[in-house]
Each structure stands twice: as structure tokens, then as C-alpha cells.
Amino acid sequence: MTEQSFEGLTATPIRRLADHVGERVLVQGWLYNLRSKGKLHFLQVRDGTGIVQAVMSVADVAEADFEAVKAATQESSLRVIGTVKTDERAPGGVELTVSRAVIVHVAEPYPIAKKEHGPDFLLGNRHLWLRSKRQMAILRVRDSVIRAIREFFHDRGFHCVDSPMFTPSACEGTTTLFQLDYFDDSKAYLTQSGQLYGEASAMALGKIYVFGPVFRAEKSKTRRHLTEFWMVEPEAAFYDLDDVMVLAEEFVAHIVRHVLRENRSDLADLERDVTKLEPAAGTPYPRVTYDDAVRYLHEHGHADFRYGDDFGAPHETVLGDAHDRPVLVHRWPAEVKAFYMKRDPANPKLALGVDMIASEGYGELIGGAQREDDFGELEKRLVEHELPREAFEWFLDLRRYGSVPHGGFGLGLERTLAWICGVDHLRECIPFPRMLYRIYP
RNA sequence: UCCCCGAUAGCUCAGUCGGUAGAGCAGCUGACUGUUAAUCAGCGGGUCGCAAGUUCGAGUCUUGCUCGGGGAGCCA
Numbered sequence: 001m002t003e004q005s006f007e008g009l010t011a012t013p014i015r016r017l018a019d020h021v022g023e024r025v026l027v028q029g030w031l032y033n034l035r036s037k038g039k040l041h042f043l044q045v046r047d048g049t050g051i052v053q054a055v056m057s058v059a060d061v062a063e064a065d066f067e068a069v070k071a072a073t074q075e076s077s078l079r080v081i082g083t084v085k086t087d088e089r090a091p092g093g094v095e096l097t098v099s100r101a102v103i104v105h106v107a108e109p110y111p112i113a114k115k116e117h118g119p120d121f122l123l124g125n126r127h128l129w130l131r132s133k134r135q136m137a138i139l140r141v142r143d144s145v146i147r148a149i150r151e152f153f154h155d156r157g158f159h160c161v162d163s164p165m166f167t168p169s170a171c172e173g174t175t176t177l178f179q180l181d182y183f184d185d186s187k188a189y190l191t192q193s194g195q196l197y198g199e200a201s202a203m204a205l206g207k208i209y210v211f212g213p214v215f216r217a218e219k220s221k222t223r224r225h226l227t228e229f230w231m232v233e234p235e236a237a238f239y240d241l242d243d244v245m246v247l248a249e250e251f252v253a254h255i256v257r258h259v260l261r262e263n264r265s266d267l268a269d270l271e272r273d274v275t276k277l278e279p280a281a282g283t284p285y286p287r288v289t290y291d292d293a294v295r296y297l298h299e300h301g302h303a304d305f306r307y308g309d310d311f312g313a314p315h316e317t318v319l320g321d322a323h324d325r326p327v328l329v330h331r332w333p334a335e336v337k338a339f340y341m342k343r344d345p346a347n348p349k350l351a352l353g354v355d356m357i358a359s360e361g362y363g364e365l366i367g368g369a370q371r372e373d374d375f376g377e378l379e380k381r382l383v384e385h386e387l388p389r390e391a392f393e394w395f396l397d398l399r400r401y402g403s404v405p406h407g408g409f410g411l412g413l414e415r416t417l418a419w420i421c422g423v424d425h426l427r428e429c430i431p432f433p434r435m436l437y438r439i440y441p
Numbered sequence: 442u443c444c445c446c447g448a449u450a451g452c453u454c455a456g457u458c459g460g461u462a463g464a465g466c467a468g469c470u471g472a473c474u475g476u477u478a479a480u481c482a483g484c485g486g487g488u489c490g491c492a493a494g495u496u497c498g499a500g501u502c503u504u505g506c507u508c509g510g511g512g513a514g515c516c517a
Contacts, residue, residue, distance in 0.1 A: 037480090038473035057474065074467085089475065113452055113467050114478045120509050121452070176515085193517095218515055219442075231517065312513080355517095364517060412517030426517095437509085 003028075006079050007100070014050035017094050020084045027052065027096065030131070031076045031107075033114060034069070041069050043098075045080055050265075051133065053090045054080050056098040065101045074114075075131065077104040119427075126432055127441045137266040138428055141259060142417055144266075148258035149232050149413075152251055153209045158234055161201040161208040163194030165215075169391040176217040178227075190215035193410060196340070196395055198235035199371060202406055203398055209234040221436050223425040224313070224363050226414060228434040235408030241352040241370040244407040245328050248356055248366050249285040251411070252326060257281045259420055272422040276360065279324040285356070287328045293319055310336040313363060320357040326365060330354040339381040340395075341369040342405075354409070362419035368409020375399040 004011050009026035017025065029047030036042070039058040044051055058066050072078065082096035089095075112128055122129045129135055153160070166188045182188035194210035201208045210233040217227065234247065256277055259267070267274055288296070297305045300318055311319065311329075319327060331344055334351040341351040356366035372378045378399055382389055389396075414429040427433040432441065 033478075035476045035479050036473090037476055040474040040476080042476045042479085044477090053477085055475075059474085087475095089477085109451075109468055111451065111467090115466050116453060118453075118510085120448095123509095214517085216516070220513095220515065221510085222512065225516075229517070310515090312515095367517065410517065415517055 006102075007081060009081060011047075014045070014047050014052045016049070017052055017084050017096075021086055021094065022084065024081065024083050024099070025096070027054070027080045027082070029078070031072050031074060031078055033074065034072060036070060041066070041098075043069065043078075043080070043101075045078070045096075046131075046133075046136075048136070050092065052092060052094065052096055054082055054096040054098050054101075056101060060097070060099055061101065068103045069101050071106065072103050073107045074110040075107040075128075077107070078102060079104060119425075123427065123433070123438060124440070130431065133269055135428065137263075137269040138417070138421055138423060139431065140266050141263050141270075141421055142413075142429065144259055144262050145255055145413065145417055145420065148255045149211065149251075151258070152254045153234060156207070158207040158209050158236070159205045160211060161198070161205065162212060163191065163197035163201075163210045165191050165213070167191045169388065176219075178215050178217045192216055193231065193233065195233050195235065195408065195410060198233050198408060199340075199395070199406065200398055202235040202237050202408070203402070203404075206238075207234070207236040219436055222313075223427075224415065226426050226430060226433055226435055229426070229430065230413035231410050232413060233408060233410040235406065237404050237406045239370070239407040240405055241330060241354060241407060244368050244370060244409055245287065245330065245354055246284075248354070248368060248409050248411075249283045249326075249328065252285075252356065252365065252416070253281055253283045255416065256420065267421070270421050270423070272420075276422075277420065280326060282325070285326050285328055286323045287330060288319075289331045290329060290333065290350070291331070293329050296322060308333045308335065313361075316357050316363045317361040320359045320361065320363070323359065326356050326358045328354050328356050337369070339385040339387060340371050340378070342372045342374075343377070352407075356409075356411075358415075358419045360419070360422075362415060364412075365416050365419065366409050366411045368407065370405065370407035373399060373403045373405050375403065 006026050009024070011028045012020055012025040014027060027045055027047060029045050032044040032046040032051055034041060034043055041056040043054040043056060045054050056066065056069060079102045080096060080098055081100040082098040084094055085097060086093060087095045111125055112132065130139065166182065168188065177189040177192060180188055192214050194212060198208060198210045212230065213228055214231045215228050260274065260277065260281060294305060294307050297315055297318060302315060302318065305315065319329065330353065331350045332353045334343060334349060337351040337353045341353045344350040344352055352370040354368050355364050357363065358365050372381060375396060378396060382392055414426045417429040418426055423429060427435060
């Protein structure tokens with residue numbers, strides 16, 4: 001028994017139909033749309049790999065098949081047997097001349113119409129919204145980006161090391177965490193970053209990356225925020241800030257090249273202007289210091305920006321649009337950056353941190369740094385940031401036992417995906433977005 | 442937490458000066474052999490977010506609440 005074949009034919013993915021012109025094939029999927037014209041049905045059938053038009057003439061099929069299709073609603077599931085032929089008039093270049101059609105299940109009236117819908121309705125029906133052309137394209141690109149990520153690190157000798165989701169305390173101290181009960185009277189938190197554990201793992205394997213979901217309980221209500229999102233965090237021993245920046249730009253360029261190669265039709269479905277993406281396939285990316293960036297802001301409409309502050313969304317947009325590819329901003333005022341960043345030996349007021357800012361207003365794709373590797377300095381930072389030392393003893397241990405210069409960064413998967421796909425809201429870049437006041441479905 | 446906007450049919454919206462509810466899509470019935478969100482004819486479909494107030498009369502005006510959207514802060 002297998003559901004992969006029917007009447008002696010094995011199902012052919014719609015994406016592969018062009019390789020089977022003239023052959024009799026089986027397509028299994030869902031009815032995306034039906035246009036019925038008397039004795040002729042035009043079925044748009046989707047199977048997850050693509051959409052094909054199947055043409056069904058009353059003269060070629062059993063009357064029962066013809067009537068069954070006539071009664072089929074949008075998103076009804078079905079099996080279609082037909083001959084593949086090229087046709088100028090068909091979207092996609094090939095269509096199916098149907099000889100058999102069997103409805104597997106007649107769908108109830110489908111809530112998502114062939115029309116525009118509002119975000120509240122679509123998010124409430126996210127489980128069905130995923131079936132629309134645009135969402136399927138984003139999901140495919142997401143999978144492609146994830147493959148590119150793993151491929152990039154594997155090829156460079158980085159090992160994937162998972163970090164825990166439950167943590168005993170804040171990784172960076174400042175941001176709000178989701179708190180939960182952890183047996184008896186103890187509390188646990190959902191991790192907001194795997195980085196500290198990544199540092200420990202890098203001291204074992206040399207070059208590692210952490211890849212998994214992270215959680216932020218900030219009450220952010222913007223298109224650039226989710227409460228649960230996926231982050232890739234490489235960490236490498238014997239890396240300084242320059243090594244981190246080279247890794248970051250080659251990493252992002254690799255992802256872009258991979259998607260441009262593998263997902264042309266998805267980008268076309270998304271109506272993404274690929275000429276905006278193509279420059280980012282090449283390295284190097286421009287580098288500016290924080291000081292340079294502030295000067296640029298002062299000269300480009302933000303004369304009131306105060307030196308020493310972190311950049312807000314409007315500032316990131318201006319900086320990101322200054323170049324044809326993402327820009328690396330490095331050497332930040334230490335006060336606005338995390339405790340674990342190493343100070344610049346040339347100017348101890350600066351931290352050896354780097355942000356990668358995308359163009360077109362997509363904001364910060366990457367935040368990274370060379371880490372503080374000196375025991376005494378890190379001890380001081382913990383005090384300055386008023387962090388509980390007990391919680392960081394193990395982290396200090398990494399500076400007790402064979403400390404080395406090291407660094408890494410974190411890349412937000414959904415932000416990267418939004419930028420690549422030209423999607424203006426992160427909620428479309430994860431299958432089931434978790435947002436402020438929204439956790440269904 | 443703060444600022445702005447919104448809530449009317451299953452969905453997207455219109456609803457004028459305060460006078461008793463409309464369209465398109467979806468659904469149902471029918472017509473049509475090349476449709477591209479097909480078209481055409483017909484049918485059914487309403488707690489106007491909730492509560493109070495003003496008024497002879499409120500979808501419309503006022504207040505409060507709830508829910509949603511966008512943005513700020515914070516971050517990826």
C-alpha cells in the first residue's frame with residue numbers, strides 16, 4: 001500500500017512536470033482555484049511544489065468525474081491523471097489535459113477568499129494562510145536559507161552545538177525574559193540567546209554555531225519584532241573583530257547567493273526586485289566605525305543625533321540605504337553594548353562590537369563582537385552592569401582555563417528572510433508567529 | 442509603558458446632514474469548449490465590537506471599556 005501512486009502511476013511533483021511533456025502523469029494535491037466554463041473545467045492544482053493548470057473537457061472524461069469536479073470547492077483535495085503538454089496560454093508553460101479526476105475530500109467553504117484580507121483575519125487563520133502562493137514561497141525560501149546556513153558552517157569546519165532553551169538567568173541581563181516555574185520553588189527562563197553557552201562550546205570544539213529559537217518578552221509591537229524567533233550564533237576561538245566581520249559578510253553573501261541560485265521562481269512569486277539583492281552576493285561589505293556612522297547621520301538629516309546613543313530604526317534605515325549592500329558598523333560606545341564585549345585597546349571607551357545593517361529599512365541583521373577574554377576585565381564588567389556574579393561563575397571559568405581571544409555574532413533568521421524576500425513584516429517569515437498578545441493558532 | 446489609527450454580512454469595504462442596512466468576493470441554483478482573482482442571471486446572508494449617555498430617533502455624536510493594526514523605546 002502506498003498513497004504515492006494511483007491507478008498504476010506514481011505521483012509527479014508539479015515542479016517537475018516540464019520534464020514529462022507528452023507523458024501521462026498523476027498529480028495529487030489541492031484545488032487552488034476552479035474556473036468552470038460549461039463543458040470545460042480549468043483547475044488550478046497545487047501540491048506544495050508548484051501550481052499547474054489542469055484542463056478537463058467533458059468529452060475526455062467520465063461524466064461522474066466531470067460532475068465531481070464541478071462540485072469541488074476551493075482547497076478540496078484531489079488526484080488528477082492527465083497528459084502533460086506545453087501551452088503558451090498556461091501560467092508556468094505546461095498544463096495537464098485531464099483524463100481522470102478523483103476528489104479525495106470536498107472542502108467546506110474556504111475562509112480565505114481569492115481576495116485581499118486584513119492581518120487580523122489572516123493571522124487568526126495562519127494554519128490556512130500558509131497555503132497561499134506567497135506564503136508557500138516564503139516557506140520555501142526559509143528552508144533554503146536554513147540549508148545555506150548549515151552548509152556554510154559545515155563547509156568551514158563549524159560544528160552545530162545546541163544550547164538550552166531553559167536558562168537559570170538572563171544572558172545579557174537587560175532584556176525582559178519569559179519566566180516559568182521549574183520544579184519546587186525555583187524559576188527558569190526561556191533563553192534569549194545561546195551565545196554564552198556558545199562561547200563554552202567554542203572552547204571545546206574551536207568553531208561552533210548555535211541555531212535555534214530564542215525568546216524575547218519585550219512588549220514590542222512593530223513589524224521587526226517577534227517574541228519567538230530563530231537565531232544563528234557562530235562562535236570561534238582565536239577570532240578577533242576583523243575575523244568576525246569577514247565571517248559575517250561571507251556568511252550573508254553565501255546565503256544570498258544560495259537563494260538567488262535555488263529560489264528564482266519563489267522570488268518571482270514574491271515580486272522581489274532581485275537587482276536590490278544581487279550586490280549583497282559579493283564581498284566585501286562596506287565597513288564604517290560608529291564614529292563615521294554618526295558623522296554620516298549628522299550630514300544626512302539627523303543633525304540632532306547625540307554621539308554615544310544607540311541607533312534607532314530611522315537611523316538604521318539611513319545608514320542601511322547608504323550602500324548597495326549591508327553595511328558593517330563597528331567599534332561602538334561601550335555603554336550601549338553588552339557586558340561581554342571586549343574593549344578596543346586603542347580606545348577603552350569603545351567596545352569591539354559590530355552590527356550588520358541591511359538596506360531598504362530592514363534594520364539590524366547581525367549583532368556581534370570580539371568577546372572579553374580577560375578574567376579581571378570581565379569581572380569588572382559584571383560589577384558595572386550590576387549582574388549577579390554567582391550566575392556567571394561558569395562563564396568566568398572560560399577565562400580561568402585556557403582563555404583565548406574569541407568572537408562571534410548572532411543573525412536573526414526572520415529578519416534576514418524578510419530582507420531577502422522583500423517582505424515588510426516578520427510575521428510572514430516564520431510558519432506560526434508568536435507576537436505580543438497573539439499566540440493562536 | 443507611551444503616541445496615532447481602526448472595529449458594519451464568512452471576507453474586503455461603502456454608508457452623505459442623525460431618519461430604521463449596501464456593494465464586491467465567498468456560498469447556493471442555472472448558462473457557457475480557452476478561462477487567467479473568468480463572465481453572465483438569480484437566491485440566501487446583519488447582536489453595525491461591548492456598555493452607558495445625548496436625542497422623538499444613533500452604524501453615524503459623546504464618554505468609558507475590549508480587541509486589533511502601525512510606530513516609539515528595546516533588540517535580531
